[in-house]
Amino acid sequence: MNFDDTPQEAEFRATARAWINANAPKQYEEELRKSSLGRTVLKNADILEVAKAWQKKKADAGWACLHWPKEYGGRGSSPIERVIWQQEEGPFGQLSRMFIIGHGMCGPTMMAFAREEHKRTYLPPLASGEKVWCQLFSEPAGGSDVAGLRTRAEKDGDDWVINGQKIWTSGAHYSDYGILLTRTDPTVPKHKGLTMFFLDMKSPGVEVRPIKQASGASDFNEVYFTDVRIPDHQRLGEVGDGWNVSLTTLMNERSAIGAAVSTGFPELFEYCSSLMLDDGPAIEDRAVRSKLANWAVKASGLKYTSMRAISALSKGERPGPENSIGKLVAGSMIQDVATYALDLQGANGVVSGEDAELAGRFQAMLLRAPGTRVEGGTDEIMRNIIAERVLGLPGDIRVDKDVPFNKIPTKGRA
Amino acid sequence: MNFDFSDDQKQLRDQARKFLAEKCSPKAVRVVLDGKAPYDKELWKGLAEMGFLGVAIPEEFGGAGAGHLELCVIAEEMGRANAPVPFSSTVYLAAEALLIAGSDAQKKKWLPAIASGEAIGTLALFEGKGNPSPKNVKLTAANGVLNGVKKPVADGAIADFAVVAARTGSSGRDSDISLFLVDLKAGGVEVKSLTNLDPTRGQAEITFKDCKAEPLGAAGEGWSILTQVLDRAAVLCAFEQVGGSDRALEMGRDYALDRIAFGRQIGSFQAVKHMLADMYVSATLARSNSYYGAWALSTNAAELPEAAAAARISATQAFQHCAKNNIQVHGGMGFTWEFDCHMYYRRANAMALGLGSLSYWEDQLIDRMRKKNAA
Numbered sequence: 001m002n003f004d005d006t007p008q009e010a011e012f013r014a015t016a017r018a019w020i021n022a023n024a025p026k027q028y029e030e031e032l033r034k035s036s037l038g039r040t041v042l043k044n045a046d047i048l049e050v051a052k053a054w055q056k057k058k059a060d061a062g063w064a065c066l067h068w069p070k071e072y073g074g075r076g077s078s079p080i081e082r083v084i085w086q087q088e089e090g091p092f093g094q095l096s097r098m099f100i101i102g103h104g105m106c107g108p109t110m111m112a113f114a115r116e117e118h119k120r121t122y123l124p125p126l127a128s129g130e131k132v133w134c135q136l137f138s139e140p141a142g143g144s145d146v147a148g149l150r151t152r153a154e155k156d157g158d159d160w161v162i163n164g165q166k167i168w169t170s171g172a173h174y175s176d177y178g179i180l181l182t183r184t185d186p187t188v189p190k191h192k193g194l195t196m197f198f199l200d201m202k203s204p205g206v207e208v209r210p211i212k213q214a215s216g217a218s219d220f221n222e223v224y225f226t227d228v229r230i231p232d233h234q235r236l237g238e239v240g241d242g243w244n245v246s247l248t249t250l251m252n253e254r255s256a257i258g259a260a261v262s263t264g265f266p267e268l269f270e271y272c273s274s275l276m277l278d279d280g281p282a283i284e285d286r287a288v289r290s291k292l293a294n295w296a297v298k299a300s301g302l303k304y305t306s307m308r309a310i311s312a313l314s315k316g317e318r319p320g321p322e323n324s325i326g327k328l329v330a331g332s333m334i335q336d337v338a339t340y341a342l343d344l345q346g347a348n349g350v351v352s353g354e355d356a357e358l359a360g361r362f363q364a365m366l367l368r369a370p371g372t373r374v375e376g377g378t379d380e381i382m383r384n385i386i387a388e389r390v391l392g393l394p395g396d397i398r399v400d401k402d403v404p405f406n407k408i409p410t411k412g413r414a
Numbered sequence: 415m416n417f418d419f420s421d422d423q424k425q426l427r428d429q430a431r432k433f434l435a436e437k438c439s440p441k442a443v444r445v446v447l448d449g450k451a452p453y454d455k456e457l458w459k460g461l462a463e464m465g466f467l468g469v470a471i472p473e474e475f476g477g478a479g480a481g482h483l484e485l486c487v488i489a490e491e492m493g494r495a496n497a498p499v500p501f502s503s504t505v506y507l508a509a510e511a512l513l514i515a516g517s518d519a520q521k522k523k524w525l526p527a528i529a530s531g532e533a534i535g536t537l538a539l540f541e542g543k544g545n546p547s548p549k550n551v552k553l554t555a556a557n558g559v560l561n562g563v564k565k566p567v568a569d570g571a572i573a574d575f576a577v578v579a580a581r582t583g584s585s586g587r588d589s590d591i592s593l594f595l596v597d598l599k600a601g602g603v604e605v606k607s608l609t610n611l612d613p614t615r616g617q618a619e620i621t622f623k624d625c626k627a628e629p630l631g632a633a634g635e636g637w638s639i640l641t642q643v644l645d646r647a648a649v650l651c652a653f654e655q656v657g658g659s660d661r662a663l664e665m666g667r668d669y670a671l672d673r674i675a676f677g678r679q680i681g682s683f684q685a686v687k688h689m690l691a692d693m694y695v696s697a698t699l700a701r702s703n704s705y706y707g708a709w710a711l712s713t714n715a716a717e718l719p720e721a722a723a724a725a726r727i728s729a730t731q732a733f734q735h736c737a738k739n740n741i742q743v744h745g746g747m748g749f750t751w752e753f754d755c756h757m758y759y760r761r762a763n764a765m766a767l768g769l770g771s772l773s774y775w776e777d778q779l780i781d782r783m784r785k786k787n788a789a
Contacts, residue, residue: 001483001709003415080415273787283784286773293776296783297728301699304417304706311417325695380684386694387687391667394682 005084012081016063016088023057024092025050032091034361040094048174051095055129065103065127072111072119073127080314098171102126102133106179109249110198113236122177122198134175134201136223137246138168141410143374144381146181147190147243148400148408151225153182153197160184160197160235162205162228168375172208172221175201180230181246184239186406193405194242199230215367261306261330264337264365265299268292271341271358282344291340298333302326321390327372328382335369338362417705419487426480427487433464434495440754446498446614447757452572452607453616458499458531467505468529471513476526482646486653486708493657493733496757498614500534500569502654502768506647507568508535511577511593514646515631515639520595524575536573538564538596538620539640545774546644548591548637553622555580555594558629560602560622568768570618571607573598577643578627579636591636594627602626612764614757644769645722649707652729655765656704659697659729662736662758666690666743673745686743693736700725700732720786723779730766730775737762 005013028050031042040047058064059073066082068074077085086093096103107126110119125131142148151164162182172178178201185193201208205228210218237245272292275282282288305325312320341362342349348356352363373379387393400408419427437460445451461467470485471477478484485505492501509528512521512535527533541564544550553562560580567576576596583590596603602625610617631639667690670681680686707725710718737759741748748755766772 001417001419001705001712003417003709005415009415269783269787273784283780289780290773290776293723293727293779294731296779297703297724297731298699300706300724301703301728304702305698307415307417308702308705311415314415325698329695329699380688383688383691384684386691387681390694391663391687391690393667393670393687393690394679396684397678397682 009080009084013084013088016085019061019063020088020092023061024089025054025095028095029091032094035094040097047095048098051098052129054092054095055099059124059128064129065107068103068107068111068123068127072107073124078314080310083310083313098132098174099126099129101135101170102131102175105135105249106133106177106198109179109196109236109245112248113196113245114198115233118198118234126177131176132171132174134169134172134178135249136166136169136172136178136180137249138166140165140167143168144378146246147194149181149183149194151180151182152186153184153195153230155184155232156229158232159229160195160232162197162199162225162230164225166223166225167211167220169208169221169223170219170375172201172223173210173218177201178223179236179249181242183405184242187404188240189402190400190405190408191243192240194246195239196236196242196245197230197234198236199228199234203228203230205229214370215364217368261302261326262334263295263299263302263330264334264341264362265295267361267365268295268337268341271362272344275344277344288344295333295337298329302329321386324377324382324385327376328379328386331369331373331379334365334372338366338369342366417709419483423483423487426484427491430464430466430488430491431494433460434491434497438495438497440496440757443496443498443614443757449613453500453569454498457497458534461499461501462529462531465529467501467531468525470505471509471525471529475521476529478529482650482712483708485650486704486711489650489653490657493654493761494661496614496658496661496761500536500572500615502615502647502651503536503569503573504528504534506650507537507643508573508575508577510646511537511630511639511643514642515593515635516595520628520630524595527574533574534569534572536567536569536576537643538567538570538576538578540564540566546640546770548588549586551579551581551591553578553580555582555592555627558594558627560594560596560625560627563619563621565619566608566610566617567620569616570598570620571605571616576620577630578622579640580627582633582636588637589634591640592633593630593636593639595630596622596625596627600626610764612760614761615764641719645719646711647769648722648726648775649704649711649718651765651769652700652704652707652725655729655733655762656697656701658758658761658765659693659700659732659736662733662740662755662762663690663693663697665755665758666693666736666740669744680743689739689743693739696732696735700729703728720779720782723775723782726769726775727772727779730772733758733762734766 028042062075065074066077066085070076107123110123126133137146139149141150153160153162178199180197180199182195183193184195205226207224209222211220211222212218269292272282272288277285345357353360356363388395437457442454446454465478466488468477469480469488470482473479512524524533541550541552576598578594578596579591580594581590582592602623604621606619608617608619670686671679673680704725707721710721741755741759744755747753
């Protein structure tokens, strides 16, 4: 058991560190370091432009999408090299946030199912950040129940015609392309009638409407499709095999290992270290210490769980359910941490934004936290995954199993 | 980087698990639980023969000289099997205190006896309620003679010797405390067994009346040595707790698959699935914190105090969480003497107190994190 790099890993780390040191946009470092709340905003710059510039610079020097094959714009690195890169990139890695869906999910899905000429055309500009991709899966009728989607694709000559609506699409408002899961046959059970495509988000009939979230920000969108035409050669996988294609996408989502999960703990510890309560420093208060200790061991437990996963990866073992744990634990923890930080502020905790303590950092965390517990699978879905795939417990009973999609009830109460 | 046990260490784990499955069945544990024996002598002998008691004791003192990572691996299996033997008091507390502070003669006398299973040792620290603290040590030592009462002393009724914390000064500082080594079979010692939450590991009250004792370590160094011993024991106990957590989770999972209610396996109900998923999460976090503790222990890293406190808190919480919810999954049956669930529930709650309660370790963790941040 040791934490040392192998000689090759050490060499890779040194090279990466030197390059980052010489090239990273250092003027944003402090701002990036302080905005670890699932949302990065730069005060005096357009974050999309800054992010694209950094990604392009990385791509030109061969540091983009490390795990992708070189011919599609990647570096062909090992998983452990990818982790080392993330460690070295530090706060600058946050700039890649708007590319996460494209690099982590759309790209791998394209690699697995697109035609060779499409891979060569579309993947390098995705890797270099010149083009941004989004993933059009969720719908108003199906959040956790992804396969319950209703957006239709009907064949018309060499094209498919799309009608319907998607929701919770991250980054659709600045995306150039998207991968799209549709229903091509409503007369078969829900998982069997789906087909996957990729499309140009500027196609006629695509309308993107940003959703204003509880936090006040607009990271997600509704996307409407009205007679949108997609040529058949942009189909990913076979007609009716969309569910399997989407599983590839989702598995890639869950194997994005090594990414540091925000728990809010370092921020709270720092805050309590300097905060004065009525009876003295917060950090010397028995109740505060108990709370902090409980969160400290969760945060360290997550950190070392992810290190165990990295070790397993470096030995060629497949990633397990560690990431389900990360999001599950961090999601409710960040919510509780934020609630507690505001409690420590007393009545003044109600004030948010620039007028609040620490420029409203914990208030912003509180309002963003519910999203973490829902996006990418709710806490309940994460627990189901652990119970079923790790512990081997029976799957949930599905009354719509084997029922043709168009015979599944759509309303709870008549 | 390799944040995992080596293949050899994993092989040792398999070996220990197999041995304990054979020699330490729930039925064997029940002999002690039912009060028919103070501990499982046969198992203790077997553990010695396997070399498990002296795995971290250097070869020159009769041990296997393997190391603390190997001891962590065995500790996990001891917890999984709920072994009714004085392993933690002898191996984690008494042996570690000797390794840290013992003179060559003391090591030569006691360590080979521990490794061979001939001597059972313990730490006599507590004097009634309260957490580890110099001010809670009232027992006095003067001219090599001890006077006072220790309770509870883990495995005190079966121990051959004890490391005793005694007051040798009145300055109000940590340096008031010194450690002594006492042969419990000699004169001046009165031992009374106490009933306790976990009968598979006994507790005793020991009264020292003009009892002769030899110093262990330098005078006034007692508290500093004790802190090190407690930190090391915290990591080792954490592995026992992780083993117990995993076993409680497995029992709950197996029962949820076997038991049918309302026409379904109860493990198909989301409420039950989610309870088991949460048990898995807490056991996993505890395991990861404990691995970090194991690394710090085995390398004697500067991070050990913080890592030990984190492992201790995390593993204590996980074992309590898994043990209580295992009973919940089992429903009414889980609450019977006949089912094994309560053995783990008892062990989890007794272990949560043995090295000082959670509040003590929470304080330790925050103090140590502050120190690191200030550095």
